[in-house]
Amino acid sequence: MKLAPVVSILISLLFLAPPLACAEDDVFATIDKVVDAYGGRARLMGIDAYRLEASMNAVRRGEQADIIRIVEGVDRFELMLRYPSQTEVRVFKEGQTWQGSDPNNLAVVQGPPGAAIVLQSARINIVKLLDNMRLRVRQGSESPANTVLQLRLSTNLWVRALIDKATHHVIATQSLMQMGKQTMLFETQYSDFRKIDGVLFAFHEEKYAGGMHMGSIDVKQIEINPNPERLKLPSSAKELAP
Numbered sequence: 001m002k003l004a005p006v007v008s009i010l011i012s013l014l015f016l017a018p019p020l021a022c023a024e025d026d027v028f029a030t031i032d033k034v035v036d037a038y039g040g041r042a043r044l045m046g047i048d049a050y051r052l053e054a055s056m057n058a059v060r061r062g063e064q065a066d067i068i069r070i071v072e073g074v075d076r077f078e079l080m081l082r083y084p085s086q087t088e089v090r091v092f093k094e095g096q097t098w099q100g101s102d103p104n105n106l107a108v109v110q111g112p113p114g115a116a117i118v119l120q121s122a123r124i125n126i127v128k129l130l131d132n133m134r135l136r137v138r139q140g141s142e143s144p145a146n147t148v149l150q151l152r153l154s155t156n157l158w159v160r161a162l163i164d165k166a167t168h169h170v171i172a173t174q175s176l177m178q179m180g181k182q183t184m185l186f187e188t189q190y191s192d193f194r195k196i197d198g199v200l201f202a203f204h205e206e207k208y209a210g211g212m213h214m215g216s217i218d219v220k221q222i223e224i225n226p227n228p229e230r231l232k233l234p235s236s237a238k239e240l241a242p
Contacts, residue, residue, distance in 0.1 A: 027139050030147060030163065031130050037168035038127050039199040047199060048072065051223045051230050056081065058215040067217065070231055074128050077121035078103070080233045089233065092121040103233040112179050115157055116186070119175040122151075122159045123188055126173050130161065146171070169193055169200070185210055196222050 035041050049072035056065040063083045070078040077092040080103065091098040091106060097114035098106035109117070122129060130137055133151055140148030140160055147165055152158040156179060162172040170190060177184040186209050190202035205217040223230060 027137055028134055031134050033168040034127060035131050043198050048225050049231055051226050052219060053221050054217050054219045056215055056217045060214050074125045078233055090117050092117050104235055115177045119186055123173040123175055126161050126170055197224050
């Protein structure tokens, strides 16, 4: 898979051009097509929560990691990454963010680290966010093959989706954080789309931060509306399934 051309498209389409003046009807129509491609509003609304397990090749670290990702609506996101050298836990819940190495002993994080977790949650929930917050969505640049929708989350945070016009799949997201003079850019590319219980998920992700390739994620399984016990992170890294 050649990644560089996709990154080039992202940079040119997503952030080098301002949002277009576009009728709300056009933006809403695009969102409706995306929602339909992902299974339809009824099916998406039927997902109260899901649990994702995956493996990650962290190329910048030179390590492999096991991942558990728990998503509940657009207000709760939990992530556990188990590297051979350490464990990382990130949590976003009702606007607050936490981080640490043990889900039972997390510290509140603010500033750029907290904002990065907020943006990660937004990228993961991009389809629901576009639908739920459609009045705030703006049309971005477009090409014959792709179009961009932009959602500003706050005064210094926003996320954009690169949408394939043929499939209406979100094939990439990009988010930007501005903290004073500091700017951080995060990108995710999506592929290997599959349906679970009629809902579309990407089973492969390529991750970038500040233009650097950070690694890739391959999904092993996704459980939709699992038993409540499955919506809890393991109490220790040893309990994380291999």
